[in-house]
Amino acid sequence: METTFDAQEVNARLRAHLETWLTPDTHFDLYSRFHRDGFVKVRDIVPDTIRAAIHADVLDLLEKNAERRDLLLATTGHTPRFMSVVRSELIAEQSPLINAVYLSAPLLAALARIAGEELFACPQADEEFLITSQNRKGDTHGWHWGDFSFALIWIIDAPPLDIGGMLQCVPHTVWNKSAPRIHQYLCDNPISTYGFVLGDLYLLRTDTTLHRTVPLTEDARRVILNMTWASAKDLRSGPDGNDRWWEDGTVGAASTVRD
């Protein structure tokens, strides 16, 4: 795939940008929000040149590799996954740029300062990256947690707020795959809702933040790129459950709908 920058150029641009972006005051603000909310917008963590190049790669990958998923997942209380995806391995194979950003030491250092702990490349090759595209009325990524602790989400396309696609979060919650108790969490906790515009980025504490996207009320396009990293704790435990639906829509925990 044609990309604008090689890994060396990506690192040079990110290093120069992040040296001036993450001031002590910005760090204090982002660190505090992230630990309070499990979520923080970091739109300006990358320069516009990198953002534009990533967007171009994602849209190209989507056009060539999209696979539809329409299923309910048992390990999250049968919440829906109605969307198209591009699987991690295909992204890794076809976009040197996305790989370079994912492995960029200056970016990982900035994310680690916001998170307050080190981020590690994901030990599961099928979970480093995911592109999702919601484009039909009713499309949603239902309530869930992540197997690994950190996700940086790039908003590649976003519908107007009236149509949906916002992120909703319940931080400081725990995923028990055999008893997810999602409705109990929703009854017992406030739910925060975040809207986005094209070009936004956010960092999410995915292992302890129950989250979903609001279903689209009409046909419209919502596209994201997800980059996932592990915490030291994740590397010690490893994931469980036959529920890797993005890799295979027929996994044990999935039941297919909308045939």
Ligand SMILES: [Fe+2]
């Ligand atoms: Fe998620």
